[in-house]
Amino acid sequence: MTDQTSMDLSTKYRSGANGTTEGRSSTVSTDDELLDIGDGRMEALGNWADLEEMEPKYSSSSNLMDTLEDLPSGIGQYEDFHTIDWLRDIARDRMRHRHITKKRQEGCWEKVLSAHDAWSGWVCVLLVGVAAGLCAGIIDIGATWMSDLKEGICKEAFWLNKEQCCWSANDTTYDDEGCSQWNTWSEILGAQTGKKAAAGGYIVKYLLYVLWAVVFAMLASMFVHSFAPYACGSGIPEIKTILSGFIIRGYLGKWTLLTKSVGMMLAVSAGLSLGKEGPFVHVAACCGNIFSYLFPKYGSNEAKKREILSAAAAAGVSVAFGAPIGGVLFSLEEVSYYFPLKTLWRSFFCALAAAFVLRSINPFGNDHLVMFYVEYNEPWYLQELIPFIFLGALGGLYGSFFNKMNIAWCRYRKNSKLGQYPIVEVLGVTLVTAILSYPNKYTRMNTSELIRQLFSRCGAEDKTMLCDYNRNSTSLSSYTSSTVAGDEVYTALWMLFLGLLFKGLITIFTFGIKVPSGLFIPSMAVGAIVGRIVGIGMEQLVVRNHDNPFFQNMCQSKQFCTITPGLYAMVGAAAALGGVTRMTVSLVVIMFELTGGLQYIVPLMLAVMTSKWVGDALGKDGIYDAHIALNGYPYLDSKKEFTHTTIAADVMRPRRNDPPLCVITQDSMTVEEVEAIFRDTSHNGFPVVLSSESQYLVGFVLRRDLMLAIANARKNQEGVVSNSIVYFSSQVPNNPNDPAPLKLRKILDMAPITITDQTPMETVVEMFRKLGLRQTLVTHNGRLLGIITKKDVLRHVAQLGNQDPESILFN
C-alpha cells in the first residue's frame, strides 16, 4: 500500500507530537483524579478541554456553508495533527467574502454585517492585544509578588510585594533593614539579634528560600501535569509548527492559557533559571486563538486564523520586552510562515495595543514595560568595536554549545527513565538551583533584576557593588565617566563569574523540564554577565592606559574616560541570545527599543551578526528549530535553502516497485467499490482520473469529504444504494433501470495543483512553502504518475540531511 497522505498516521502523531510529555503520562497518574485514562489521556484531555472552543461552530458559520452549495456540514475541516491546505482555505474565505459582498445590497442589516466583517480583523487583533497586555500585566505582578514571598511578607498587607510594601510605609530605602513594613521570614520566626542569631537567621532564610522554591516548582509542575500538558516549555517551537499549517488541537486552548499563566508565575518565583518572555508568546497566541472564535471568519478558517496568531505572537514579544516593533519583526523573522502585508499592519496594531495596555497597568512602577529598560547617552568609539565583535563571537560559541548540550540532554530525557518522572525532575532541578543560587546575591535575585543591574550605568545614587569606583570629585558629571575601580567591583566580578558558570550550566538542564519556561532571560543574563566583565576589563584597561595613543580619544582627561560597561552587558546579552536563537534583525530592534538610542545599532548589529555567523559555523539550527527537529514536528523551514538535484519523480509515491496509485475513476465506480477503498486504504484523498486505463487526471477528492457525502447520500437521498455509480463528471446518463446515480462533482477539486515528474525538487519545495500546499499530483505528458504530500517532502528533506526520515516525522 502506498503511503499517500496516509491517515492512520494521525494516531501515531497523537502520541508523537506530544513527545515532550508522553513519557510521563503513563506513570505519574495517581495525583490526578480528573482524567485517569492512561496513555490516551492526553488526547482525551485535549478533546475535553476544547470541545467548546476548538471545534468550529457549524451553526454560526452556516452562511459560509450556504455559499459552499449546501454541502454536508464538516466538509472543509481538518482532523487533529493534520496539515492544512492554505490555498483551499483562502479560497473558501474569498468565497465567503463574496457572498457577504453580494448580500450587502439586500438591506441595512446586511450592510451592518458586511461592515462588521470588514472590521472584524482589526477588532479581533485589538481584543487580542488588550488581552495579551492584561495577561502580561497580571503575570508580571503575580510573579513579582511571589518572588518576594520567598524572602518575606508584608506585615499589614500580604498582597503587596516588597517594593509596594516599603512604598506604602513611606520608607526611603528598599533594603531589608530600612523597610519597617517588610518582614523577612527569619524576623517572623523570631531570629533577629546578636551575631549568632544573625547566622541562625541566615540559615532560616536559606531554608525557607529553598522550601518556597520547591513548593512553587511542585505546584507549577503539578498544574501543568494535571490541567494542560501542553503548557510546558516555551511553546515557540510548537507555535512555529502551528503557524506553518499544522493542527494541534488544544495547544492554544483556554486551559493551556490559564495553566501556562499560573505555571509561569510559579516557575519564575521558584527562582528557576528560566524567563517568562518566551511563554508570553504562547500566552498571547492562546488569546489570539480564543478570540478568533468570536469571529467566524477567523475561527472557522484555519488559514485565516493563522493571521491572527501571527499578530498575537507579535503582541507577545511586544509585552515581553516592551518592544512593539521588535515584536512584529520577531513574528516576521522567527515565528510566522505566511505573512501578507495586511498581517504586518494588524500585527503592528496588535503589538501596540498590548504595549499600551501593559503600560497602563505599569507592573514595574517605572513607566516602562520591562524591568531592565535603560537609557544611555554616552557615545561609543570605533576601537570598542573590537571587544564588541569579541562578545559576538563568545555569544555565538555559547549559543551553539548551549544548543548542543540542551538537545543532547533532552534526547537523553526522552530515551531514558528520567522522562517518566517529570515532577521529580522539576523538584530536583529546583532543589539544586535554590541551594546553589542563594549564597550568591547575583544568582539569588530575580534574573530580570540582575539584568537591570548589569545593563545600568553607575549613576550618582548607585551604591551597588558594581558601582564602587574611586571617585575623587563629587560633581555630577564625574559619575558618568569611568575611573579606577574599587575593591568591591572586583569582588562583584568574582561573584558574577561564579554566577555565570552556574547559570550557564543549570539553564541547559532547566530548559525542557515540564514547567512553562522561556530562555530569553537566562540567555541574556549569561551574555550580560560576560559583557559586563569584558566591559569593566576594557574600562580599567583604558583608564590605566589613558595616555596610550590608541585610547586617547576616549578620555578627555586622566579622570574622565567615557566607557559604559552597561553597554557591553547589553551587547553581550544580545550576542548570547542571538547565538541561542539565531535571531538577527528582530533582536537588534528589540535591544534598540530597550535603550531607545539609535546610535548603538552598529555595535549591537555587529555583535549579533558575528554571533549568528559563528553560531551557524558550529551548528545550523537555532534552539527552536533544534527542538522542532527533536520532537519531529512536520515543519518545512522556509529559511533553509533546498540545494539538492533530486526531481519530483524521486520523491513521489508510489515508488518504482510499489503497487500503483489508488485512484477513483470519474464515472465507473460504484458506491460499494469506493467504500471498499475506504476500508483498504488510509489515504487522506484520492485523485480522480478519466479511466483506469488512460490515467488522465480529472481532479482530486478528499477522503473526509467523500465519506461525508456518501454517508449523507445514503441517509438522505432516495435510491442511492451500494450499486449506485459515483459520478464526478458533468454528464450523468439517465438510465431508469440503473440505481439512482450519486453526483459528487461539487465536492471534486477540479483544480488540483499538478507538476511534471521532471520538476526539480527545489521548485516543488518552493511551491509547498509559498503556496502552502498539502499535496501535489505528479504527471508525465498529462498522465497521472503519483502524488507528493507535505510529509513526503519533509521525509525527503530529512533524508537528504542524513537523518532517518521516519525518526523525523514520528518520534
Next chain:
Amino acid sequence: MTDQTSMDLSTKYRSGANGTTEGRSSTVSTDDELLDIGDGRMEALGNWADLEEMEPKYSSSSNLMDTLEDLPSGIGQYEDFHTIDWLRDIARDRMRHRHITKKRQEGCWEKVLSAHDAWSGWVCVLLVGVAAGLCAGIIDIGATWMSDLKEGICKEAFWLNKEQCCWSANDTTYDDEGCSQWNTWSEILGAQTGKKAAAGGYIVKYLLYVLWAVVFAMLASMFVHSFAPYACGSGIPEIKTILSGFIIRGYLGKWTLLTKSVGMMLAVSAGLSLGKEGPFVHVAACCGNIFSYLFPKYGSNEAKKREILSAAAAAGVSVAFGAPIGGVLFSLEEVSYYFPLKTLWRSFFCALAAAFVLRSINPFGNDHLVMFYVEYNEPWYLQELIPFIFLGALGGLYGSFFNKMNIAWCRYRKNSKLGQYPIVEVLGVTLVTAILSYPNKYTRMNTSELIRQLFSRCGAEDKTMLCDYNRNSTSLSSYTSSTVAGDEVYTALWMLFLGLLFKGLITIFTFGIKVPSGLFIPSMAVGAIVGRIVGIGMEQLVVRNHDNPFFQNMCQSKQFCTITPGLYAMVGAAAALGGVTRMTVSLVVIMFELTGGLQYIVPLMLAVMTSKWVGDALGKDGIYDAHIALNGYPYLDSKKEFTHTTIAADVMRPRRNDPPLCVITQDSMTVEEVEAIFRDTSHNGFPVVLSSESQYLVGFVLRRDLMLAIANARKNQEGVVSNSIVYFSSQVPNNPNDPAPLKLRKILDMAPITITDQTPMETVVEMFRKLGLRQTLVTHNGRLLGIITKKDVLRHVAQLGNQDPESILFN
C-alpha cells in the same frame, strides 16, 4: 494569431514605459546635440549609456555556462521591457551554487572562490550601503551650498555654505546681520544703507533669488533631458515595477545615477516644492545595480539582482531619513516584491552601513542624519487623541485630493501639447514657485528647515516667531510648558496658512515635471503646517481653559500646561505622508526613529491608520501605484486581493474563436517548420506537445533559446539542414538516410508550471505573485488547452477593475 507571450509588444513598450518622457523627445531636441534621433532617442540613449554596464558579462559568467551544459551563450537572458521568470532564475542560481560547492573539493583556489561566493552577498550590500551613504552625503552638502547660493555667497571661501561660512568666521549668530563673512547678493551689488536702499536691496535679493532658481531649474531639466531621461521623477514607481520582475535597461545605470544626483541638488536648490528623499531610493538602487555587476552571482541573474536592489532601497530610505529600520520596513512594505529572510538581514546591514557612512560625513553638522531630527520628552494625554485622529483624517483627505489632482494633471500633460515642452514647463513652475515663495519667509526657506522649525519645541534659546510666548518667569522649566501665545505667533500662523495653500497647490503641479523630484518632504511640510496650526490652537484652548475638568490633568498650574505643538506637527506630517503614499508601519517607524521616543508611537499610529482608512475610502491607490497605473507599467500588485470568480479558462489564450495555440511537436517538426513559426509569430515561447493530434504537454521552450540553439547548430553542427527534424524527446531514431537530427532536449523546460482550466483565477494570481511566474500552461484532463502570461493576468485584472485592458499595459 493569439497573443501568447507576445514579443512584438516590446517595441510598443519601449515608447510606452517611457510615458513620462515620451512627449518631449520629439520636440525639444535643438538644445541637445549629443543624440538627436527624434522619437527613437530614448532607446538609443538607454542602449548607449549602458552598453558596458547593463549587458551581462558573458565572459565572467562562463563557469555558470559550464554548469548549464555548454549551452550557447545568451541563453537565460532577457530582452529589454520583458518580464523575468523568477523560478527559472533562482533555479539557475542554485545550479551555479552547486557547481561551486562541488568544485570546492578540487583545491585551495576553489575553496577561496567558494568562500568569496558565499560572502559576496554581504560584501555587495556593504559596498552598496557605503556608496549610498557617500552619494547622500555629497548630495546633501551640495544641495545646502547651492540653496544658500540663492541668497548670497561666502566672502573668503565661496565653497562654504552659509552656516559653515559664519562658523569659520567665529560669529555667534547665523542671521544675515550677525555674520560678517556671509555676503548677500544685495550687499555685493552695493545696496546696503538707508531705508530706500533697503527696499532696493530687497528687490535685488528677490530678483536674484528668482534668477538663481530659474538657472538651477533650467540646468536640472537640461541635464535630465540630455543625459538620462530616466532620472526624472521620484523613481519609486519604476523601482517597484523593476523589483516585481520587469526589465528596464538603463533605468538604474551609471548615467542615471550621475544625472539624478546632480539634478537633485539643482532642483532642490531651485526652491521647487520637491524633496530629495524619494530620489535617494533611486540613487541607492542605481548603486545597487552598478555594484551587483562586480559579483556575477548577482549581476548576471536578474532574480538575484533584485535581492540587492531591495537592500539598496532600504539604504536609500535609511539615508533619506536617518532611519535604518524604517528603511528596511519601507523596502518590505512599499517597494519589494520578493523578500526572503536573507534579504531582510542584508537590507538591514546595507541600511546600517549607509547610515553609518552618512553620519561620519555629518552633512548637517548636527550629528544626525536629517535636518529635522527632534527629541521630545513631554508626555501626551489621552484627550489629545481627538486632535490626533482629526489630523489623521485631514491627512487622508489631503492625500487622496492630492493624488487625484496630481494624476489628473499628469494625464492632461501626457495628452496635451504641454507634454511636448518639458523644459518650458519646468521653467514656468520654477518661476511661479520662486516669485510666490520669496515674500513668505516660511516658503522661502529650505523645506527641510521649515519642517525642522515646525517640529521643534520652543526652547529657552528660541527666538523664532513661532516661539513668541508671553512667559512670566524666566526659569528653564517654564520654557518647556505652554502659555498664552504672543502676537508674533498669530502672525506666524497666518503666514503658515498662506504657505500651506501655496505648497499644497504647487506640489500638485511640481510632482511629475521633468526633474528629479520626491514628494516625501513637500507632503510632510503640508502636514506639518496643518499639525502645527492645530497644535497651537489646541495649546491655546487648553491654556485658556485650564480649569475645565476635561483639560485639568494637562496643566499642573495656571501657567504650566504641557502641550507640544511640535508633536502635532509631526503627527500631521505623518498623516499627510500616509495619505499620499498609504504607507503605514514603515512610516510610523521612520517617524519613531526621527524622534527616538517610543511613547509617541500610539499617536502616530492612530493618525497614520486613520489617514490610510480615510484615504482608502476615497480612492484605493497610493501615489506610487497611481503613477504605475498611469504609465501602464506591468505591475501585479501583491497588496490588492483578487476577489472575482473567474477561472483560468476565461483568461487563457487562445480565446474560444481564436485559431488554436501555436505549438511545437516533440519529434516531427523540421528546422524549416520551426523557423517558419518564428517568422509567423512573435510569441516568447512555445509549448512542446506529444503530437499535434493528442496535444499532451511535454514541455515548454523559449523562443530566444530555440532561435539561438538553431542558429548555433546551423553554424557549428555538421549535417543540420532545413530538413533536419528537431527532437525534444529522449529517443532519437538513428536513420542514416535522414539528415542529421537536431537534439534540443537540453533547452526544453520539462517542468513548466501547469494548471487546469477550472483553476480559479485567484489561485492563478496567487501563483503568479508568489512563484514569480512568467507564464503558465492550461490543461484539461492532461491535454494542453492554452497559455496564460503575466500580461494576460494584468489585462484581466485591469478589465475586472473596469479599466481598458489595453490602456493599462501600453500607454
